[in-house]
Amino acid sequence: MPERTSALTRVLLASNAGPMTLDGTNSYLVGEPGAGSVVVVDPGPDDPGHLEALATAGAVDLILITHRHHDHSGGSVELARLTGAPVRGFDPAFCIDSEPLTDGELIRAAGVSIRVVATPGHTADSACFVLVGDGERGAVLTGDTILGRGTTVIAAPDGSLADYLDSLATLRGLGALTVLPAHGPTLPDLEQICDAYLAHRYRRLDEVRAALRRLGPDATAAAVTDVVYSDIDPAVRFAAEHSVEAQLAYLNADGGGV
Known part of the structure; x- marks a missing residue:
């Protein structure tokens, strides 16, 4: 059964827990109570039981995806088939019977x-x-973009730390909103968590600069990861290397490698 997460949202947790997905993907049902319909945000993986639960939680007006990764978008084709609802995201390749999203657009559906x-940043x-x-x-x-716990991976081929830092600044400017992440628990204050995320990113950049001074400017991402993420869980070592690659690209573009 979906659980209430805010006045206008309920969440249904997908059964895809893991090192990168935490407890699983949070699929949100957004709508004014009593409206009789919902917007589904991130249908999650292509899991028949999960998608059936989403399809029967209320008439679905619209399906939105936050980004293209499979643990968010994998079930969108089947959920669209089950409900007849269009699917929208920024990437046209993931839209069904609708136009891509545009920045600043105001969507009115399900009474909200x-x-x-x-x-952009985690993905383009x-x-x-x-x-x-x-x-x-x-x-x-x-x-x-913001998780309920831990930090976000900036991954190739389209992740960008420069874009991600800009996105965190944009979100911080929205104020102290309640944060409803796709993985992990609800957080109470967007502005506060953006401050913490930005501080963490800049601290990591300082650690990467220190590692480059120690290892030399041509050090590989793997070598830098050994220094900066020395205590990383082997199960997510690959994600740490992706993050280091993004940090090195940012420093090289910025001219601030050391």
């Missing part, structure tokens, strides 16, 4: 207003969805 915010097509009327302060569905 959803403002689209482009937040990452989006967040602001629910202005959700509770006293509003809420924002953050996909993988």
Whole structure:
């Protein structure tokens, strides 16, 4: 059964827990209570039981995806078939019977207003969805741009640390909204978590600079990872290397490698 996460949202947790997905993907049902319909945000993987539960939780007006990764978008084709609802995201390849999202667009469906915010960085097509009327302060569905715990991987081929830092600054400017992440628990204050995320990223950049001074400017991402992420769980070592690759690309572009 979906669980209430805010005045306008309920969540259904997909059964895809793992090192990268934490407890699993949070599929959100967004709608004004009593409206009789919902917007599904991130249908999750192509799991028949999970998709059937989403399809029967209320009439589905629209399916939104925060980004293209399979644990968010994998079930969208089947959920669209089950419900007849269109699918929208920033990447046209993942849209069904509808146009791609545009930054700043206001969507009205299921009795609510959803403002689209482009937040590239984790992927080039990452989006967040602001629910202005959700509770006293509003809420924002953050996909993988902000997680309920831990930090976000900036992964090749289309992840960009420069874009990600800009996106965090954009989100911080929205104020103290409730954070509804795609993985992990709800967080109470968007501004506060953005400050923490930005501080963490800049601290990591300082650690990478120190590693380059120690190892030399031509050090590989693997060698830098050994220094900066010395205590990393082997199960997510690959993600740490992706993050280091993104940090090195950022420093090289910025001219601040050391």
